[in-house]
Amino acid sequence: MPLYEYVCQDCTHAFEALVFNGQSAECPECHSQKLERQLSVPARPKVDSPPLPTACKSAGPPCGPMCNRWNNS
Template structure:
């Protein structure tokens, strides 16, 4: 289920909501169904401190590395 940003047109409250297809979204503050979906940016995170652990796990499961460097295995060192 995707997370979407909304604004209530009645009380101007902005909120996020997990949305199932064609589900009516009501404002959690005033209960109005007069809501409008806002444009929001896509969020993606590999997790961890800098994502290195998750990136290595992703490559081990069939993902490809941007570089085959044996020094850093990810294209982040001066020899890549």
């Protein structure tokens, strides 16, 4: 069941509502259907991605087992 967070655009009341297919939510305070749906999933912090294997210097030995230079030589 999709649970959405809404903010009423008429009275700015914030609430959560279960919305089924084909149904629209309405504000429990003023029964307006002018609602702004909020993103209910909290934004995930960015996970540091490992450095790209292409970042190694062109001189010297390959930088690691994932180094792209293993395939070029």
